[in-house]
Structures are given as structure tokens and as C-alpha cells.
Amino acid sequence: MTNSTASLSTKQLGVLGGMGPDATLYFSKLVLQHTPHACDQDHIRQKILLATQTPDRTQSILSNSHTHIQQSLRASVIELCRMDIDVIVAPCNTVHYYADTIQAAAAKTPFLNMINITCDYLSSQQVKCVGILGTTGTIHCRLYQDALEQRNIHCIHPSADQQQQVMEIITAIKSGDRSDTLSLQLLDQVNSLQSEGTERILLGCTELPLIAPDTSVLVDPMYLLAKASITFCCSKDPFKTITEDPKDIK
Amino acid sequence: MTNSTASLSTKQLGVLGGMGPDATLYFSKLVLQHTPHACDQDHIRQKILLATQTPDRTQSILSNSHTHIQQSLRASVIELCRMDIDVIVAPCNTVHYYADTIQAAAAKTPFLNMINITCDYLSSQQVKCVGILGTTGTIHCRLYQDALEQRNIHCIHPSADQQQQVMEIITAIKSGDRSDTLSLQLLDQVNSLQSEGTERILLGCTELPLIAPDTSVLVDPMYLLAKASITFCCSKDPFKTITEDPKDIK
CATH class of the missing domain: 3.40.50.1860 (Rossmann fold)
Structure with missing residues (x-):
């Protein structure tokens, strides 16, 4: 096994996950699969929070009860941002209803909106x-x-x-x-x-x-978010739009 | 979807991962699969660090070059422990050569030795x-x-x-x-x-x-570590020895 001398990733990816947790692991696996690598050290440094205690997103939206979930998301984002991440993603569609809450809690750390x-x-x-x-x-x-x-x-x-x-x-x-x-x-x-x-x-x-x-x-959208995460962490054009067809979706 | 009223997990699991990252996701999936659950909120709160930059374990041991990897592990453990975890695991066999370094950096947070x-x-x-x-x-x-x-x-x-x-x-x-x-x-x-x-x-x-x-x-050993992690996070007898046969290994 050789250590890589040319790791492409210079940035750290923060994953606000656990909604649900299986989907988070699926997302992180997509990031691994689509990052060019020959050894461990070539991979993006991911910090993954399985915030499984986050209140149910659908229930919160349908019952118009946003306070509890917003508090929970704020706490999780702040916890994640304490880990020196360069960008934050949330591999859950529904939670993007609270995208503004996440971005506000993340402060200057950019949130890639799926x-x-x-x-x-x-x-x-x-x-x-x-x-x-x-x-x-x-x-x-x-x-x-x-x-x-x-x-x-x-x-x-x-x-x-x-x-x-x-x-x-x-x-x-x-x-x-x-x-x-x-x-x-x-x-x-x-x-x-x-x-x-x-x-x-x-x-x-x-x-x-x-x-x-x-x-x-x-x-x-998980595939597209994974590709955007890799682009952000590994390239000089971090906010590039994904234009290739995700044929290798599975 | 209903929120659980009886989540078994009261503790948070810190995963020192990325060695390699695929194996870490496999381990976290084992934890999910073997935790009794009906919804997201039943799952253990996991904090997963894919510390992919950790120097190659085999190379470090064979070349008797321990300083760099020990520094890297110490920094990762301290970073993980900053996230309010109750227990730390490292789903990599070889890195257990540095178990003492990990436990020392984790201070009072117990390290479940695979x-x-x-x-x-x-x-x-x-x-x-x-x-x-x-x-x-x-x-x-x-x-x-x-x-x-x-x-x-x-x-x-x-x-x-x-x-x-x-x-x-x-x-x-x-x-x-x-x-x-x-x-x-x-x-x-x-x-x-x-x-x-x-x-x-x-x-x-x-x-x-x-x-x-x-x-x-x-x-x-990954299955056994996953079972031990669940026991630690969900039961009143956190250091119980696993005695059941891991027939459901895959």
C-alpha cells in the first residue's frame, strides 16, 4: 500500500445526517465511489453527524410546528461546524425546508443546497x-x-x-x-x-x-449532491453546476 | 411515520474511521442494522470522523515510524471527543496497535477495543x-x-x-x-x-x-464491535461480553 502524494481534496466535508441514517451512509458511499482514489489518503475527509434525534421533518411541516426542529437543527449544525469543516451538506430532501435555519447556524460555512x-x-x-x-x-x-x-x-x-x-x-x-x-x-x-x-x-x-x-x-439528488461535494472539496471551481447525466446512479 | 417514544439509546457513539472509509461505512451500517428500530429516532446518535489522512498503519508499524501516526491519531481523537461522545470505537484492526495512544487521547471517554x-x-x-x-x-x-x-x-x-x-x-x-x-x-x-x-x-x-x-x-470483529457498541449505548450493562454467535455476519 502506498501513501498518495497527490490527494485532490484540500477541504473537509461536514455531513448533517441521520435523517435517515441509512440514507446518510448511502450518500457518503457515493462520495467515496466517485472520488478518484487508489488508497485511503486520497479520500475526502468527511465528518458525519448522524443526528437521529432530529424531529420528524414531515410531521413538523404538516403540523406547522417548527420551533423544536429548528432548535435541534441549529444545535447539530453548530456541533458539526465546531469540527473545522469547510462546507456543510444535508442528505435529506425534506430538511431543506429549513435550509435558511441551517445556513444561518452554519454562519460563514457554505451550505450546498441539494x-x-x-x-x-x-x-x-x-x-x-x-x-x-x-x-x-x-x-x-x-x-x-x-x-x-x-x-x-x-x-x-x-x-x-x-x-x-x-x-x-x-x-x-x-x-x-x-x-x-x-x-x-x-x-x-x-x-x-x-x-x-x-x-x-x-x-x-x-x-x-x-x-x-x-x-x-x-x-x-443524492448523487448530484455527492458530485457537488466532490467538486467543492477537490476542485478550484467549487460552485460549478453539475451538467453530466448521472447514469451511474446506482 | 411516528416518533419513537422508547428510544433505547441514551449514549452517543464516536467512530474514529476512514481507515479505510468503506470499512467505516460498513461498520456504521452494521450498527444501524442491529439496533432495534422502527424510525430514525430509535437509532444511536453516531459521530463519524473519516480521518482519511491518517498515515498508513502497516507502513508505520513495519518501518517502526510511529511519531507521525500517533500525532495524527491524537488530533483526530481529540477532535472527535470535542463532539460530546460517550464512547469511542475504531473500526480498523491494525490501528489497534496504537490502542494506548487512542485511549490516552480520549482521556475519560472509554475506548471499546475491537x-x-x-x-x-x-x-x-x-x-x-x-x-x-x-x-x-x-x-x-x-x-x-x-x-x-x-x-x-x-x-x-x-x-x-x-x-x-x-x-x-x-x-x-x-x-x-x-x-x-x-x-x-x-x-x-x-x-x-x-x-x-x-x-x-x-x-x-x-x-x-x-x-x-x-x-x-x-x-x-467488525460485527462484534458493532454489537458491543449497541450494547454500550443502549443497555444498562455497557461492558457486557458478546457471547452470541455472529451468524448474521453479512
Whole structure:
């Protein structure tokens, strides 16, 4: 084994995770997989906080109870920033409803906003109509819809009944289910959105890529955030927009 | 999704990781998988430092150059302990050569020693002869051999030529190889040690479980450390010895 003499990474990545924790590890693995490396020392130094005690994001949004979750997020971000990180990411879609709280607590440490990164990517691909699968919290607070419409991208999300089924899939994943049955249920939702004319479908909840069926129509914001994190930590152009197609999503 | 009202974990787990980073994520996943949970909030709060810049452990041991790695470990442990952790673990076998350095830097925060946990487990199973697969550093510094012999367990490790092959397998895993060919090469090493009369074979390098063939003869110290971490963080008897057989190793 040889120590690397040319590590590309000069910056440290802070990961505000645990929402859920499996998804955080999936994100960190994407960062490892897509960082050029031949040995341990080539990898980006990641500081990962599994802040599992963070109140449920969907519940907080739907019940309009923001104080407790904002306090919890503030405390976690401050804890993470104490570890000399250069940039902060949160591999959870729904928590981006509180992006302003996170950025304010992070002070001068930049927060890479997964929603904006994803919408910028879709805009760069000249996509005109996108389907969104996510938690009821994410859909309800129009996290992706507003950001997409600002970029002149039309978006479609499941009906109320279908959204209930999407939420059941997400809850099952969080409780450890990774079955093919669940994956097929997700595929039904994908097919349904495609039949309405969507060009690409956003996996707008970080649990969904964990059981995603193998279809090129899907866009994984986690992959795009991982690529943006690597760009930030390793390149001279840290805020570059991701324009390549995430074909190696899985 | 419901918030848990009965989270078992009252303590926070500090993970000194990045040696290598894939193995760290594998360890954290084991902790998630084996923690009883129905939602995010049931999970143990983990603080994971991917200290990828830590100098190569095998090189440091073989070249008798300990100053640089000890400084690096001390700095990482102090950084991790600043995050209000209750216990520290290091999911890397070879780095346990520096267990005293880690424990000294951690001060009053207990360090769960993976080598001792593994050897205590084997002793509780009344195993008499164990094979060891690990880095040349781990074998050279008799990390497992001394701990096993203190418990009256005989141990066998590969010949110098075979050890060279084991090291090549580990280096290949670190560079991203997860092929069946590599897994078969590892199986050859397992079979060779078994032919010498070993009852169980220790995967004494954290990369090896990532490509481990499916055979019940293997003992994964990472699994035992994950179980010990859960016991520490969730139970009233934090230093309990693991006595169950790790059949669900993969």
C-alpha cells in the first residue's frame, strides 16, 4: 500500500445526517465511489453527524410546528461546524425546508443546497416536465415545485391517494424493508408519473434511491449532491453546476 | 411515520474511521442494522470522523515510524471527543496497535477495543485454534496472536508468501475492487488455514468482510464491535461480553 502524494481534496466535508441514517451512509458511499482514489489518503475527509434525534421533518411541516426542529437543527449544525469543516451538506430532501435555519447556524460555512443543485442540473439538461416522488412534507411545502417553476420547469406529483402510498413505501424503507415488492410498488408510482408526460422523475426523498428500480428516467439528488461535494472539496471551481447525466446512479 | 417514544439509546457513539472509509461505512451500517428500530429516532446518535489522512498503519508499524501516526491519531481523537461522545470505537484492526495512544487521547471517554472484544468472544465460545487473516502490519505486530495466546487460544497465520497475497487482496479492496475473483482468492486463503486445523478464522482486517465468502467459519470483529457498541449505548450493562454467535455476519 502506498501513501498518495497527490490527494485532490484540500477541504473537509461536514455531513448533517441521520435523517435517515441509512440514507446518510448511502450518500457518503457515493462520495467515496466517485472520488478518484487508489488508497485511503486520497479520500475526502468527511465528518458525519448522524443526528437521529432530529424531529420528524414531515410531521413538523404538516403540523406547522417548527420551533423544536429548528432548535435541534441549529444545535447539530453548530456541533458539526465546531469540527473545522469547510462546507456543510444535508442528505435529506425534506430538511431543506429549513435550509435558511441551517445556513444561518452554519454562519460563514457554505451550505450546498441539494434542491437547488438538482433543479440547476435539470435546467442545464433543458428538461421541461419533471415528476416528483417524495415525503408528504416535501410535496406539501412545494420544496421542489417552487424551485423547478422558478426555472420554467413544469412539475407533476402523485395524487393524494398515491402520495399516501409513496409515504408508506418511505416508512417501510426507514423500518428496514428493502424487498423487491417495495421496489415494484415504487416502479408503479414511476410508471404512473411517466404516463402523465414527465421526462424525468426526481427521487425527492433520500430513502427512495435505496430501493430504486433500474430505470434511466430517475434523477437522484443524492448523487448530484455527492458530485457537488466532490467538486467543492477537490476542485478550484467549487460552485460549478453539475451538467453530466448521472447514469451511474446506482 | 411516528416518533419513537422508547428510544433505547441514551449514549452517543464516536467512530474514529476512514481507515479505510468503506470499512467505516460498513461498520456504521452494521450498527444501524442491529439496533432495534422502527424510525430514525430509535437509532444511536453516531459521530463519524473519516480521518482519511491518517498515515498508513502497516507502513508505520513495519518501518517502526510511529511519531507521525500517533500525532495524527491524537488530533483526530481529540477532535472527535470535542463532539460530546460517550464512547469511542475504531473500526480498523491494525490501528489497534496504537490502542494506548487512542485511549490516552480520549482521556475519560472509554475506548471499546475491537481486538479484546473479539478475543473475549472466541474465549467464551471455547475455541482452541484460530486462523488470522489481516494486514502484514497486524500479523507482524502480533496484535491478535498475543491477545489470543493470553486466553490460551492457539493461532495460525498465513506463511510469508501467502501473507503477501492477503496484502494484495486488501490493497485491491481499498482501490475499489469487489470482484468475485478477489472473493475466491480470499476463500483460497480461508481453505488453506482450515486445512491446518483452525476452528474459526478471524477477518482481522476491516476490508476483508467487504468481499467475504459465505462460510460460517469466519468471525468478523467488525460485527462484534458493532454489537458491543449497541450494547454500550443502549443497555444498562455497557461492558457486557458478546457471547452470541455472529451468524448474521453479512
